[in-house]
Amino acid sequence: MKDFLIVYSSKTGNTEKVAKKFYEVAGERCDLAAVKQVPAVDDYKVIFAGYWVDKGEPDKDMQEFLQTLDNKKVVLFQTLGAEAYSEHGISSLANAGRYLSTGCKVVGTLSIRGAIDPKLIETMMKMPEGHPHAPTEESKKRWKDASTHPDEADLQAAGEYIQKFITFYDRFYK
Ligand SMILES: Cc1cc2nc3c(=O)[nH]c(=O)nc-3n(C[C@H](O)[C@H](O)[C@H](O)COP(=O)(O)O)c2cc1C
Known part of the structure; x- marks a missing residue:
């Protein structure tokens, strides 16, 4: 065991x-x-x-x-x-x-x-303003910061x- x-x-x-x-x-x-x-x-x-x-x-x-x-x-x-x-x-x-x-x-x-799957980021980049996962300066920074981990x-x-x-x-x- x-x-x-x-x-x-x-x-x-x-x-x-x-x-x-x-x-x-x-x-x-x-x-x-x-x-x-x-x-x-x-x-x-x-x-x-x-x-x-x-x-x-x-x-x-x-x-x-x-x-x-x-x-x-x-x-x-x-x-x-x-x-x-x-x-x-x-x-x-x-x-x-x-x-x-x-x-x-x-x-x-x-x-x-x-790191977040680039395919998911691509999808989120296309989301309309106001959508909870739509790209913002803050979220784009978060995705970039995660990318090396x-x-x-x-x-x-x-x-x-x-x-x-x-x-x-x-x-x-x-
Ligand atoms: C469909 C989907 C949903 C996710 N949801 C979250 C989430 O709620 N919060 C978060 O911080 N990351 C989220 N992520 C990011 C993943 O948790 C993160 O990239 C993780 O390290 C992937 O692990 P893996 O490479 O072992 O699959 C999500 C990713 C995908 C693809």
Whole structure:
């Protein structure tokens, strides 16, 4: 039995990069699985569940996976176009927690910025003035700022996060 299972859902690769960084750092103590190919979760002590934020919620595939968990310790991690710990980032993490049953325990969270799919930006650029996703100076700056993430510093922070988590886990949960 391994300690950790890292499950990720990723459409354009951002969340996958973070998941792979976790996997690289946690090494033999963990397995890595895409959300559509998850092994039996009972074989693991902690499930790391990573998703891309879709309208302030975990993406649909991750919503479904989170609802299958029961009595598990869970670390939620996400990538999103907004600033990682903006109000939107924090509420998106909280929203993900709502898909877990009450028997689960969230033992960690991590939010990381991720570039927005250029195809989505193209669509939003065409939206009429007044539409909530229509381009404004502010939103264009937000999309541009996101475009280089997750960068090396983000991935390093992810590596440090799981390293610290493992220390915490060995001390309090093992
Ligand atoms: C349909 C769609 C909806 C999105 N909704 C949000 C959102 O509500 N908030 C946000 O900050 N980013 C949003 N994003 C941006 C993604 O969460 C972000 O680009 C993420 O890093 C993508 O991860 P992936 O590369 O693992 O698929 C959305 C992207 C798409 C395609």
